Amino acid sequence: MDIDGNKLKVMRDFKALSQKSLATMAGVSRTYISALENDKPVNADPAKLEAIAKALGVELARICTGPAEGEVVKSESTGKRFEMRNVGGRRRMEEI
Numbered sequence: 001m002d003i004d005g006n007k008l009k010v011m012r013d014f015k016a017l018s019q020k021s022l023a024t025m026a027g028v029s030r031t032y033i034s035a036l037e038n039d040k041p042v043n044a045d046p047a048k049l050e051a052i053a054k055a056l057g058v059e060l061a062r063i064c065t066g067p068a069e070g071e072v073v074k075s076e077s078t079g080k081r082f083e084m085r086n087v088g089g090r091r092r093m094e095e096i
Contacts, residue, residue, distance in 0.1 A: 002064065003063055015056055025055035027051055046075045047075045070083065073093075082094060
C-alpha cells in the first residue's frame, strides 16, 4: 500500500494541522508523517495509515495510491491482515 505524500500534505494543510499535531492525533511520530509526505521509504503499516486517515477525518483511500482492490496487506505492528475492498462505493481497508 502506498501513500500519496502530496495528497497527505494537502489534507493536513486543509485541516490546518502541523505534522506534530497530526502525529499526536494519530499516535505516530512526526518523522513518520514527514517521511510519508516526502515519499521516503517507510513501513506503510495499515493500522498506522488508518489512524492517520481517521485523524484527518477522511477515508484511507483519499490519501492512498494503492493497493488494488482485493490486495491483502499485513500490519507489521499488530500482525493483523487487511484487504482493500469497495464498500458502498468507497475503498477501505477491512480486517480479514
